[in-house]
Amino acid sequence: MSMFGAVDLSSFAPKQGSTPAEPAAGAAHNGRPGGLVVDVDAQNLREIAEGSARVPVVVVMHSSRAQASVDLVDLLERLVVEYAGSFQLARVDVDAAPEVAQALQVTAVPTVVALIAGQPVPMFQGSAPEEQLRALLDQLLEVAARNGVDGRLDLDAAAHMAEPTEPEETEVERQAREAIERGDWTAAEKVYEHAIAQSPADDDLKAARDQIRMLARMDGQDPVALLAAADAPGADLDTQLAGADAALAQGDVNACLGRALEAVRAHTGEERERARLRLLELFTIIGTTAPEVARARRQLATILY
Structure with a gap:
């Protein structure tokens, strides 16, 4: 479901007399440093936000663990080329840069927000068919233009920028x-x-x-069906743990860890140990330095000791 318009866009207009920051050396006139598609982390988020004073930035929060994220990123990467520099696509891997997701108040993936003159504009969560996505992008460009953000990236400059070596x-x-x-x-x-x-x-x-x-x-599993089964009364341990997998596959880290922790709490003996070992695997997949994992570790210690 679209969340477009959930924020008062009139407040995003540049202040009277304000001048957007000058682009970095080598940047195209009326564009921003970087190519059509950029990866965002805590180090360059501010630069990306400043660039949105010239051209709107579409930020997609994604995770490789969620197929819906992968599909949406692929679609946006194709559309940003078709729109020929009218906007910039900024990809945020929430597993690698959770602090960016927190800054933009994103709690699930995939989620798409836009930046106009440095201000976030919620667009939608989850998947979106191509026709609907095009309509949202067109609306975004209209809103940006009304707020004085109507630049365009220099495609030649973007094409010749050095791509990071894989x-x-x-x-x-x-x-x-x-x-x-x-x-x-x-x-x-x-x-x-x-x-x-x-x-x-x-x-x-x-x-x-x-x-x-x-x-x-x-x-071959349906995450929605797995979650429903895990929530059914009397669900056994394997079904509960499958629900944790399904939540993670949908990009909901907190729900995943919450389900796995509950499986540990609700069982004893060999089953508790199985649940604990699965939870440790989930810690590794999510990332041992993730704040959600740190909180879950403390909760696990409370349950066990």
């Missing part, structure tokens, strides 16, 4: 990818198990293995 795929990643492409989740997990045995302190390998385990559990 890290070369490792042999472990290649073998795991090929196994996943065959649909052989067990083989993919074994690739990482072998790599972990060689490098037991490598947390990235452990995170990749645990993510593969979760993807295997979710393969």
Whole structure:
């Protein structure tokens, strides 16, 4: 459902006599530093916001764990090219930059907000069909123009900007990818198990293995159905843990951890230990430094001790 218009857009107009900050050296006239698509973190968020004084910025909050996020980012990346510099697309990986999601008051992914003259404009949460998304973008550009934000990115300059170099795929990643492409989740997990045995302190390998385990559990499953089953009276441990997986697949980290913590609390003995180990896997997938994980660790300690 669109949230467009939930904020008073009239307050976003630049102040009388104000002048937008000058672009950085090498930036195109009437544009902002950077290309059509940029990745945002805590370090460059302010720069992106300042650039929205010239051209509106569409910010998509996404997570690779949620297929809806991946699909929406792909669609927006295609549309930003078609709109030929009328707006800039800013991608925020909420797993890598949770502080940006917090700053923009985003609690679920995917979520799309716009920046006009540095001010956030909520657009929508969840998926959106292409026709509806085009209509929202057209409305956004109209609103931006009424507020004096009607610049355009220089496509030639954007095209010639140096793209960040993608890290070369490792042999472990290649073998795991090929196994996943065959649909052989067990083989993919074994690739990482072998790599972990060689490098037991490598947390990235452990995170990749645990993510593969979760993807295997979710393969062919309907997250909505899993959540409904987990909420049904008398749901067993496996069903409750599947609900935690489903919540994470939908990008709701807090719901995922809450469900897994409840599974630990509600069981004893061997079942409690199974739930605890699954929760630790979820910690690794989400990221051990994430604030949600830190809170959940404290709650787990309270439950256990």
